[in-house]
């Protein structure tokens with residue numbers, strides 16, 4: 001919405017109440033008092049009896065600030081309440097995810113119960129069996145991609161058009177992370193696991209991984225897809241690198257991406273003085289294998305491009321243009337200054353006329 005406001009396409013915003021505008025009272029306040037007036041956008045909040053056109057010069061601003069503060073405290077309180085209600089339901093063994101885990105679907109009778117989805121379950125069992133037989137994670141990934149098995153995201157999107165996933169545009173491939181996450185997920189041995197991580201209430205992004213002691217794990221809630229023995233053996237053989245992410249704050253985490261693979265669109269990683277696609281080993285004849293570039297060569301050509309662009313911008317022809325532009329702008333400023341003087345003289349004249357009652 002703010003993009004449309006910036007483009008000047010919005011003349012008036014009508015909301016049910018201020019909490020619809022934002023959860024943070026400072027943010028809402030700055031929209032109402034600075035940004036919207038600057039953009040000449042009228043703002044109406046129906047339940048708060050607020051209309052920015054009628055509020056100027058009254059004490060309405062104070063009223064609004066209090067309402068925004070209360071809205072923010074209320075939504076924080078509400079999210080805590082929702083969380084504790086969810087914990088209680090998870091302890092009863094209800095599945096609370098928005099979408100079923102890959103390999104399962106939500107039961108038609110009770111959307112908090114999972115039932116096996118035979119087609120995807122086949123793939124899950126294959127992954128566990130291969131791992132138990134000693135195939136490496138990247139070996140499993142290669143097998144899946146070489147055999148054209150739909151990725152979890154593609155499969156879920158095909159089954160449910162409501163399912164959305166960020167990272168559109170990149171070619172969908174199985175990766176080590178998705179296989180690892182299937183192998184380590186106890187949902188496949190019939191357990192409901194909740195509270196593994198926490199999301200930010202404002203951004204909705206995952207920001208904190210909890211220690212296992214804080215998880216809610218309830219056994220025997222749905223049909224297991226693999227036996228506990230197979231699960232244990234597969235995990236033992238695949239030996240996932242144990243990364244203790246409990247208590248790690250991910251909110252400020254941002255990966256820097258310098259180069260992306262021309263074949264799949266994923267970011268490239270540095271390895272042995274070369275840049276290569278992260279997904280180069282995901283299939284036997286994937287095009288990403290060819291996405292290997294010498295580090296110095298690649299960085300050198302980027303620098304060359306930057307230098308050339310800078311030269312063009314600062315070149316002699318460019319300087320002349322700047323000089324000419326400065327001259328025209330200077331003339332404009334002079335003209336406007338004269339106009340200002342003329343108008344203020346006229347204003348004084350009109351004021352005198354008004355005072356003398358003419």
Ligand SMILES: [Zn+2]
Nearest residue numbers: 261264277288
């Ligand atoms: Zn690639």
